[in-house]
Amino acid sequence: xxxxxxxxxxxxxxxxxxxxxxxxxxxxxxxxxxxxxxxxxxxxxxxxxxxxxxxxxxxxxxxxxxxxxxxxxxxxxxxxxxxxxxxxxxxxxxxxxxxxxxxxxxxxxxxxxxxxxxxxxxxxxxxxxxxxxxxxxxxxxxxxxxxxxxxxxxxxxxxxxxxxxxxxxxxxxxxxxxxxxxxxxxxxxxxxxxxxxxxxxxxxxxxxxxxxxxxxxxxxxxxxxxxxxxxxxxxxxxxxxxxxxxxxxxxxxxxxxxxxxxxxxxxxxxxxxxxxxxxxxxxxxxxxxxxxxxxxxxxxxxxxxxxxxxxxxxxxxxxxxxxxxxxxxxxxxxxxxxxxxxxxxxxxxxxxxxxxxxxxxxxxxxxxxxxxxxxxxxxxxxxxxxxxxxxxxxxxxxxxxxxxxxxxxxxxxxxxxxxxxxxxxxxxxxxxxxxxxxxxxxxxxxxxxxxxxxxxxxxxxxx
Ligand code: AMP
Ligand code: ZN
Numbered sequence: 160x161x162x163x164x165x166x167x168x169x170x171x172x173x174x175x176x177x178x179x180x181x182x183x184x185x186x187x188x189x190x191x192x193x194x195x196x197x198x199x200x201x202x203x204x205x206x207x208x209x210x211x212x213x214x215x216x217x218x219x220x221x222x223x224x225x226x227x228x229x230x231x232x233x234x235x236x237x238x239x240x241x242x243x244x245x246x247x248x249x250x251x252x253x254x255x256x257x258x259x260x261x262x263x264x265x266x267x268x269x270x271x272x273x274x275x276x277x278x279x280x281x282x283x284x285x286x287x288x289x290x291x292x293x294x295x296x297x298x299x300x301x302x303x304x305x306x307x308x309x310x311x312x313x314x315x316x317x318x319x320x321x322x323x324x325x326x327x328x329x330x331x332x333x334x335x336x337x338x339x340x341x342x343x344x345x346x347x348x349x350x351x352x353x354x355x356x357x358x359x360x361x362x363x364x365x366x367x368x369x370x371x372x373x374x375x376x377x378x379x380x381x382x383x384x385x386x387x388x389x390x391x392x393x394x395x396x397x398x399x400x401x402x403x404x405x406x407x408x409x410x411x412x413x414x415x416x417x418x419x420x421x422x423x424x425x426x427x428x429x430x431x432x433x434x435x436x437x438x439x440x441x442x443x444x445x446x447x448x449x450x451x452x453x454x455x456x457x458x459x460x461x462x463x464x465x466x467x468x469x470x471x472x473x474x475x476x477x478x479x480x481x482x483x484x485x486x487x488x489x490x491x492x493x494x495x496x497x498x499x500x501x502x503x504x505x506x507x508x509x510x511x512x513x514x515x516x517x518x519x520x521x522x523x524x525x526x527x528x529x530x531x532x533x534x535x536x537x538x539x540x541x542x543x544x545x546x547x548x549x550x551x552x553x554x555x556x557x558x559x560x561x562x563x564x565x566x567x568x569x570x571x572x573x574x575x576x577x578x579x580x581x582x583x584x585x586x587x588x589x590x591x592x593x594x595x596x597x598x599x600x601x602x603x604x605x606x607x608x609x610x611x612x613x614x615x616x617x618x619x620x621x622x
Contacts, residue, residue, distance in 0.1 A: 160172070160173045160211060160212065160215060160517075160518040160521075161173070161518065161519060161520055162208070162418065162420060162520055162521060163420075163465060163520050164418045164419055164420075165313060165396060165419035165420070165421050166312065166313050166418075166419045170520055171418060173212065173387070173388065173418060175217065175218075175387055176385060176386070176387055176417060179218060180217075180218045180219065180220050181212050181217050181218065181219045181220070181387050181388070182219070182220040182222075182382050182386045182387050182388075183209075183219065183220070183221060183222070183386065183387050183388035183389065183390065184222045184223070184224075184374070184377075184378050184381075184382060184386065184388075184389050184390070184416070185201075185202070185205045185221070185222070185223040185266070185389075185390045185391065186223075186224065186226075186374055186390070186391040186395055186399070187223040187224040187225050187226065187266075187269070188202075188225065188226065188254050189226040189229060189231060189232065190225055190226065190227055190232065190247045190250035190251045190254060191231045191232045191234075191235045191236075191246075191247070191250060192235070192250060193250070193253055193254075193257070193441040193442075193443065194254055194257060194441070194442075195432060195439050195440060195441055196425060196427075196432075196440045196441070196442065196445070196455065196459065196470060197392070197424060197425040197432055198392075199257070199261060199442065199455070199459060200392075200422060200424075200425040200459045200468060201390075201391065201392040201422040202223075202258065202261075202263055203261060203263065203456055203459045203460060203560070204422045204459070204460070204464045204521065204523070205223075205390050205420070205422070206262075206263045206264055206560055207460060207517070207521060207523060207558065207559060207560060208390075208420065208521055209221055209264060210264065210557065210558045210559070210560055211517045211518065211521065211558045214554055214557055214558040215518070219267075220267050220268075220382075221264070221266040221267050221268075222266055222267065222268045222269075222270070222377070222378070222381050222382060223266040223268075223269055224269065224270050224271065224272065224373060224374060224377050225247070225251055225254075225269060225270070225271040225272070226271075226272055226370065226373065227243070227247035227251070227271045227272055227273045228243060228247075228272050228273050228357065228367055228368075229272075229370050232246065232247055233353075233354060233355070233357050234353075236357075237355060242356070243273075243356075243357050244273070247271075247273075251271075257441075257442045257443075257452075260442060260452035261442065261452045261455065261456050262452070262453070262456060262560045262561075262562065263560070264560075268381050270377045270380070270381065272368065272373035272377075275373065275376050275377055275380065276359050276367075276368065278376040278377070278379070278380050279368040279372050279373060279376040280347075280359075280361050280362070280368075281376075282346075282372060282375060282376050282379065282406065282410045283300050283346045283347055283361075283363075283368075283372070284362065285410040285411075286302065286346065286406065286409055286410050287300065289409060289410070290303075290306055291303055291306045291307065291405075291409040291410070292346055294347075294363050297349045298347075298349035298350075298363050298364035298365075298366060299345055299347055299348055299349040299363070299366065300345070300346045300347035300363055301343040301344065301345055301346060302343055302344050302345075302346055302402065302405060302406060302409075303343055304341060304342070304343050304344075304405070306409070307405045307408070307409055309404075309405075309408070310341075310401065310404075310405050311341070311401060312404075313396060313397070313400055313401050313404060313419060314396045314397035314398075314400075314401050316341065316397070316401075341398075344369065344371060344398065344402050345369040346368065346369050346371075346372050346406070347361060347363055347366050347367070347368060347369065347372075348366050348367055348368070348369055349363070349364060349365070349366045350364070350365040350366045350367075354367065370399070371398070371399055371402035371403055371406065372406060374399075374403050375403050375406040375407045375410070378403075378407065378415075379407065379410070379411050383411075383413070384407070384411040384412055384413025384414070384415065385413045385414050385415070385417070386415075386416060386417070387416070387417050387418060388416060388417065388418040388419070388420055389403075389415070389416035389418070389419055389420070390419070390420040390421065390422070391421060391422070392421065392422050392423075392424060393421045393422065393423050393424060394424065395421070396419075396421055400419070403415070404416075422464045423464060423465055423466055423467050423468070424467060424468075425459070425467070425468045425469075425470050426467055426468065426469050426470065427439075427440065427469075427470050427471075428469070428470075428471055429469055440470070442455060445475065447613060447614055448472070448475075448613050448614055448615070448616070449611075449613045449616065449618060450475045450479070451564075453482065453561065453562055453564070454475050454478045454479050454482065455475065455478075456560060456561065457478035457481065457482055457527075457561065458470060458474045458475055458478045460523040460524075460527070460559060460560075460561075461474065461478065461523070461524055461527065462523075462524055463520075463521075463522055463523065463524055463525075464521055464523070465520075481527070482561075482563055482564055483564060483566060484531070485530055485531070485534070485563055486563040486564050486565070486566050487566065488531075488534035488538075489534070489549070489552060489563055490566070491538070492534065492537055492538075492540075492545055492548060492549050492552065493545075493549055495540065495541045495542075495545040496541075496542065496543075496545045496546040496549060497541065497542050497545075499542050499543045499545070499546035500546055501543070501546040501547045501549070501550040506547065506551060507551035507554060507555065508533075508537070508544075508547050508548040508550075508551040509532075509533040509534075509536040509537040509540075509548050509551065510529060510530065510533040510548070510551040510552050510554070510555050511551070512529040512532065512533070513525075513526045513527075513528075513529025513530050513532075513533055513555045514526070514529075514551075514554070514555055514558070515529075516528075516529055517555070517558055517559075523559065526555065526558075526559060527559070529555070530552065530555060530556075533548070533551070533552060533555075534552070537549075537552075573608075573619055577603065577606060577608050577619065578619075580599055580602060580603055580606075581599075581603060581608070581610055581617065581619055583599055584596050584599035584600060584603065584610065585617055587599060588612070603619075604622065607621055607622050608620070608621060608622065609621070609622050
């Protein structure tokens with residue numbers, strides 16, 4: 160499989176360094192609220208990468224962390240009146256539930272920052288001993304950027320208009336991103352009154368690790384100084400991943416990640432997602448609108464990971480239609496096998512092009528297109544050939560992590576009179592005419608139809 164690498168800016172073959180297992184690390188969620196669909200774009204694409212490797216016969220070791228201590232988790236746990244542990248446990252559970260719905264394979268190892276404080280302290284000690292870090296007056300410890308000449312290679316800092324000279328001695332203490340400055344960054348944050356009970360002892364006094372450090376420490380613990388691939392959304396390239404490289408290379412030696420896989424951001428209706436604009440969608444928001452997690456997954460893989468993906472509710476409707484078409488095609492193909500079954504084969508038959516697309520820089524939209532052309536090409540096949548084609552289709556679907564809907568062969572026809580009653584009821588509801596809306600609901604029920612309301616639409620099902 161070939162994949163674009165952020166560091167070298169070239170497509171390169173993915174091969175396990177140790178010849179057996181492809182070992183990779185993904186920066187995981189910060190658990191202070193529900194993950195949004197932008198986060199899930201990144202996690203879903205990482206999942207497709209893993210599934211594609213595994214479908215191609217490569218064993219993987221997938222490590223994804225949980226960020227359960229930083230400025231935001233501390234701030235919001237206090238707002239919620241919970242301990243940091245209770246608060247982050249709740250959001251971690253919600254994240255896991257969403258991942259399961261979206262058919263994300265569980266990482267083999269899911270370490271958390273709070274669970275690895277001693278490893279982080281040890282890494283800071285190593286950095287100080289080697290002259291790459293220094294304690295400041297207040298008991299914090301900083302990484303000394305000028306001690307690592309390779310700083311900036313991943314994000315190609317030399318090509319960016321940053322005044323390196325001016326910022327060289329600056330320090331950054333916040334966990335929030337410092338997008339436009341290059342500064343000595345914090346490894347250990349001295350305890351502040353607003354941290355409450357959230358601090359740990361260290362040789363430099365009470366405090367807590369800086370955000371960048373946790374990934375370096377956990378990578379060293381579970382993958383060592385050399386591993387196959389590191390991944391996150393593009394926003395992590397600088398400074399987070401740049402800082403991880405600096406910490407790990409200086410503390411542990413080695414080459415760190417052999418390959419860098421960054422997923423471009425998801426936009427909503429052409430713009431950035433934000434709570435204040437009200438266009439920040441979680442999986443739960445979309446489920447309330449009666450979309451299924453599989454439809455969400457389909458949309459998330461519907462664009463190439465190196466291009467921005469513009470999410471709209473319309474794209475979910477389109478996903479529903481596409482999946483229904485694929486399901487219909489797959490059912491027709493299954494019917495033509497005449498009971499022949501090909502359990503598993505290395506061949507993809509008419510779905511070879513779809514499979515090749517996945518292996519060509521994880522081109523998921525081309526792979527989805529290949530499912531449709533594959534079904535068209537398979538339409539003449541029967542018996543054993545149809546069974547082999549079906550096995551090929553299922554392998555590509557498995558790599559994409561898609562389960563097609565089990566469609567009702569005879570979609571329910573809604574009589575015009577029922578439709579018009581339901582429409583009148585919806586209008587009454589919009590006008591907040593609750594009495595009339597209730598009366599029409601009862602009327603529909605009497606006639607054998609159940610109305611279910613979503614935020615901006617409704618569904619009708621026979622009782
Ligand atoms: P966070 O929980 O903020 O640490 O983010 C978890 C993952 O989601 C990281 O890999 C981020 O880079 C990624 N991410 C954040 N926002 C978006 C977005 N709008 N589109 C795609 N990935 C994103
Ligand atoms: Zn990280």
